[in-house]
Amino acid sequence: MTSQVRGRLNVALVTIALVGLVSGLGLWLVEKSQLADYVWIVGVIPVLAALVVEIVRSLAKGDVGLDIVAALSMSAALFFDETLAAAVVALMYSGGTFLESFAEGRARREMSDLLSRVPRTATRHHNGSLVEVDLEAIVPGDLLLIRQGDIAPVDGTLETDSAILNQSALTGEAMPALLLRDGYVMSGSTNDGEAFDLRATRRAADSTYAGIVRLVEAAQKSKAPMVRLADRYSLLFLAVTVTIATAAWWFTGDPIRAVAVLVVATPCPLILAVPVALVAGMSRAAHFGVLIKGARPLEAMARVKTLILDKTGTLTDGRPRIVSIEAQADLNANEILFFAAALDQASRHPVAQAIVAAAHQQGMALPTPADPIEAPGEGVMGKINGCKVIVGGADFVAGQISGPLLDHPARSESEVIVAIAVDGRLVGHLVMADMLRTGTRGFLSGLRRVGMTRILLATGDRRVVAEAVSEGLDLDHVHAQMTPDQKVRLVLNERESGAVMMVGDGVNDAPALAAADVGVAMGARGTAASAEAADVVLLVDQLDRLLPGLEVAQGARRIALESVVVGIGLSVVGMFAAALGYLSPVQGAILQELIDVAVILNALRALKIVPQDANEHDRNQADPCPS
Known part of the structure; x- marks a missing residue:
């Protein structure tokens, strides 16, 4: 199921649940209780059906989530004619799913956008004239014209006396390169000088840029999926819920007490509070110029302890x-x-x-x-x-x-x-x-303060240049002359010790950004490739914006955890009250509603997080490049 279809389904389910609950309450108020029951059932069935399908898919993958508790509570409420309670639970569950889907809707665009940087056509010499041809039509030996500002579409050799190429997006070398006749031109290089002729040596599909795209796609496929914060507590909470509900029914012989326990146990504090806190954190981070493409990247961002920095266009x-x-x-x-x-x-x-x-x-x-x-x-x-x-x-x-x-x-x-x-x-x-960049030393100190234990520099530039630029900086290690696949291997090696964040801006950084737990791209001047492959984009050309982004992520996750602990604690108390007969299913649903409101209000505090480094860049002074 595509994300677009899933999003539409979630909107439809929350709409059906809301209309069903409200319409049923209206009928119940005019004393048409039997018709109200039917309406509530109609509002619950689609939500329950979608939930069961999702549970089956999760179990097939070996995942056990809190969705099972919600399905049990709705099913039990319907079975024992507690339709109002079932309708309330259906609305709360579909609402939480909608919020989570909304957060995921900000995720990265389709990987095909990465290819937009390379032209779809090229200008080829043919019988003394110039013709536009598709990239797929270029074969080794073709003579191409690369105009000023054009990007080389394929690998080849220079057929004119000289050319000035900007290869920083590919190699990390900041200064433009002067190539002489017969010099090797990599696809993805930008022509910063006069027009030149290029003799193709490879097809577009076999060229340097296409290889980097394939690296990005492979890295994204191999990237371990992040586990929902809510699901980390699923097995324990499910066991507690089933135990209390079974005990209430066993010792009292009253199945309604078990239904009440399940309704109170519906994990809305987890299903609602976590996405609310994380979406609020995403909104707050955007205020500081940090675009986080989803709730899961934000949560992972809060747990990162290792940071890998590119040099050209990132650290410099x-x-x-x-x-x-x-x-x-x-x-x-x-x-x-x-x-x-x-x-x-x-x-x-x-x-x-x-x-x-x-x-x-x-x-x-x-x-x-x-x-x-x-x-x-x-x-x-x-x-x-x-x-x-x-x-x-x-x-x-x-x-x-x-x-x-x-x-x-x-x-x-x-x-x-x-x-x-x-x-x-x-x-x-x-x-x-x-x-x-301005304030680089202060930025690195700030990273240590927010809990970053390992900071590495990874660049495609020469070692002597990397060491000269990084001299005196608080870095744990400098890796130079790295190819895109070597950067990916570095990320994967570091991930064995914990979550890794990679920051870069060039095409050569895109595979490593995709492989990292959190990839951060310099969006203001960085390439489209890095922005598309990344989980986080810095909307302003200031590396120190990452500090408030990290603090917001950590604060949002902390608030989400607080909401979880308090909400689940209150739910457990309500479960015992229901088991002892002090709460009916409807009363339990109302109590759960009050708990939901409390934890959501607490989660919204993420909108007010004030990072210590919010204005740090205004106080920093420029750092000269070491000589």
Whole structure:
């Protein structure tokens, strides 16, 4: 049964139960009690039938849940003509199922959405012209045109002199890669430079991106299902209920006492309070920019003790930023930035655009460059205010100016150096890096405070870069140069010690997100693949939003457990009262209603949870990327 069909069925059942109860009460008030009994029976039968079907399915899987108690109470009430009590129980049960279904309705969309990132068609060279063809029609040897901004649809080799590719979603490497002729292009890479020709070496179904999709699907299928919080107490509560009801009937000879016990024992505090608390927690988490795709992920989120973090775009911004400006002539830092940014307006390279953005942030008015000439992936030459300016890699700039090239500043493996020359003289360097997110150190400390005992970094980036970026951070281990399937194996290995949360933003993170007990995606700038595979999406581009999300999840689960303990405790007291003859079935149903109201009101406290870290990001300062 699909989730959509199940949702419609739950709506229909709660509607039938509500209409049946209300209509029967109306007939009973006008003294048409026999007709009221029929109406109540009509309202109960569909709910009971659906419940029995669900119980049979669960038993076939070896699962025993609290649904059995609800089925026993409705069946016994109908058998002994306590139809009003049966109608009340039917409404409470169908209402709880509807709430749980509503929570599950926020779960992840169909896995087919993952494929939306890859184009359905490609542009192929054919007899001197360009034609659009379906991906399935591409065969090894075809020559494809990849325009600027396009995503490579298949694996292949570069047929033009050079190309600038953003592979961060696949490899975790933040800086765009310069590929030369005959270089290997992975499907899923984004063309950040000029258009280029790609010679296909694999079919779409055999390419890198398709392989990652298959990893995600396999990980989701192997993911252990989360057990409903309510069902963890099912066997004990079922045993207690049957024992008390049987004893009441055995010692008194009155079956109505057993019916009353079963009605009071209907586990509405569990069936209602748990989903109410968790749905309220989901709503509260969304207030802090944390979208949790269902009550079960929220419950699992509250129990996580191990966190695995991706690097690029997760622990770091995923975009190059200026770390420092090193002047080597008579120009100051602002003048160096001015010349570099003014000329870089002529380039579409991501590093160039980052330099332009930095100048705009400082309010600089940049003139239009004159006579710009770009060597793709290497640098740009042109004139700014009559001065000849060269911006690019150190080797490129060195080849364009006369005289010795001054030493560029010491750099770490995580940094990129951009050299600037004006009128034939090197005037300075821009040191750029993919920087840690604002408040990263405080975020990691907050994770320890909320109970995270193990924090790991898992990245596809090079080890030297991963170690440079993570230096001084409170991490238990750093895993570098990891492929998507290696990330999945890491998650599965860590799950042997307890629930695992994985946080990532790229296509290469999607399989690990699907395999983890709780997958968290950076939704603001992350890929569609990671967002679809994840259980939780951070709606704002701030990693520290995860802290209030964790606190809300823990608080909602704690409130749900409180409601369970108090509600079941009161139900047990009512069961003994019914067994001793102090409560009739209808009175027992009314008592259960009062208990339900109490536990639901308590569960709604999850809407008022105030995390300690709700405003922590406002107090944090930026952490520079270690050198």
